[in-house]
Amino acid sequence: MNIQYKKGILDLLVLAMLQKKDQYGYDISESISMKIEISPGTIYPILRKMKDDGFVTTYLSEVSGGPARKYYHITELGIHQYQKLKQEWNELKTITSYFLEENND
Amino acid sequence: MTKITFIESLKQGLLKHHVHDIDDILTDYEDYFNEQLNLGKSEEDIAKRLGDVKSIIKDYTNSKEQQHKKWFDLVAVGFIAMPLLIMLYGVLIVFAATTLVMWAIGVYYLFQLDTFSFMPYIPMGVHVLYIILSWASAVLFFSLSVRLFSTTKSMTMQYLVKQSIRIGDYHIKPIYQKLLIYSSIVSVLMMIVGYVISSIVAKDFQYWHAWNWFR
Numbered sequence: 232m233n234i235q236y237k238k239g240i241l242d243l244l245v246l247a248m249l250q251k252k253d254q255y256g257y258d259i260s261e262s263i264s265m266k267i268e269i270s271p272g273t274i275y276p277i278l279r280k281m282k283d284d285g286f287v288t289t290y291l292s293e294v295s296g297g298p299a300r301k302y303y304h305i306t307e308l309g310i311h312q313y314q315k316l317k318q319e320w321n322e323l324k325t326i327t328s329y330f331l332e333e334n335n336d
Numbered sequence: 337m338t339k340i341t342f343i344e345s346l347k348q349g350l351l352k353h354h355v356h357d358i359d360d361i362l363t364d365y366e367d368y369f370n371e372q373l374n375l376g377k378s379e380e381d382i383a384k385r386l387g388d389v390k391s392i393i394k395d396y397t398n399s400k401e402q403q404h405k406k407w408f409d410l411v412a413v414g415f416i417a418m419p420l421l422i423m424l425y426g427v428l429i430v431f432a433a434t435t436l437v438m439w440a441i442g443v444y445y446l447f448q449l450d451t452f453s454f455m456p457y458i459p460m461g462v463h464v465l466y467i468i469l470s471w472a473s474a475v476l477f478f479s480l481s482v483r484l485f486s487t488t489k490s491m492t493m494q495y496l497v498k499q500s501i502r503i504g505d506y507h508i509k510p511i512y513q514k515l516l517i518y519s520s521i522v523s524v525l526m527m528i529v530g531y532v533i534s535s536i537v538a539k540d541f542q543y544w545h546a547w548n549w550f551r
Contacts, residue, residue, distance in 0.1 A: 256364045257367045257368055257371045270385065271368060271385065272365075272387035272388075272395075273392075276395035276396050279396065282360075285493070
C-alpha cells in the first residue's frame with residue numbers, strides 16, 4: 232500500500248481503537264502494524280503528537296508481576312477529532328467510488 | 337542492536353533535539369521490547385522491527401517549529417491570553433445578566449406590575465410588543481452566552497492546559513444557532529413595529545415624551 236495512504240489514515244485508526252476503550256500502547260501499535268504493513272516505531276510518534284494536541288492522555292497501569300504498562304485514553308477533544316476524521320474519510324470514500332464506478336462504464 | 341543500545345541511542349537523539357518529556361516516549365518502546373521478549377523474540381529482531389532509530393527520532397522532531405514557538409506561547413499566555421480570558425468571562429457574565437433582566441422586564445409588563453416607578457409607562461395593548469421584544473432579546477442574549485461560553489471554554493483549555501495560542505475545536509448545537517438567528521430577527525422586527533405602533537398610539541413620533549418616560 233502507498234505510504235502516503237498509510238500515514239494519512241493512521242490517526243483515524245488509532246482514534247477509532249481508543250474511542251471503543253482505553254488501549255495499551257503496545258496493543259495499538261501491534262494491531263495496526265499487523266493489518267497494514269508499517270513499522271511499530273512509526274505509530275508511537277503519532278500517539279505522542281496526539282497527546283501533545285490534547286486528543287489523548289496516558290496513564291501507567293500496574294500489572295501483577297510485571298512492569299507498569301502505558302495506557303492511552305481518548306479525551307473529549309479526541310472524540311471530536313475522531314468524528315471529524317471519520318466524516319472526512321466517508322466523504323473521500325464517496326468521491327473515490329464515484330470516480331471509480333464512472334470509469335467502469 | 338540490543339534493547340539497551342536501542343533505548344539509549346533513542347534517548348540521546350531526543351535529548352539532542354530538546355524533545356520534552358522523553359521518559360514518556362521511552363516507556364512505549366520499553367513496553368514494546370518487554371512484550372516482544374515475552375513472545376520469545378530476540379532483542380536484535382525486535383529492534384529491527386521497530387525501525388531505524390534515526391528516522392524515529394526524526395518523527396519526534398518534525399514538529400520542531402512548535403518547540404521554537406514554545407517560549408512565545410508562554411509569554412503570550414501570560415500577557416495576552418489571561419487578560420483576554422478574564423475579559424471574555426466578564427462579557428459572559430454581562431450577557432447572562434442581560435438575559436435575566438430582559439426576561440424579568442417581559443414578566444414585569446406581562447403582569448402589569450407597577451412596583452418600580454422608574455420603569456417606563458407603556459399603555460395596554462402596545463405592551464405586548466414590548467414583552468415580545470424583551471423575551472426575544474432574552475433568547476438572543478441566551479444564545480450569545482452559550483456561543484461565547486463554548487468558545488471561551490475551548491480557549492481556556494488551549495491556553496491554560498496546553499499553553500498554546502489558538503482557539504481549539506468547539507462544538508455548538510445547531511439549535512443554538514437557529515435560536516440566535518430567529519431571536520435577532522424577532523428583536524429587530526419588534527423594535528421597528530414597537531416604534532411604529534407606539535408612535536401611532538401616542539400620536540407623537542417621539543412617543544417617549546408623550547408617555548413621560550424621562551421626567
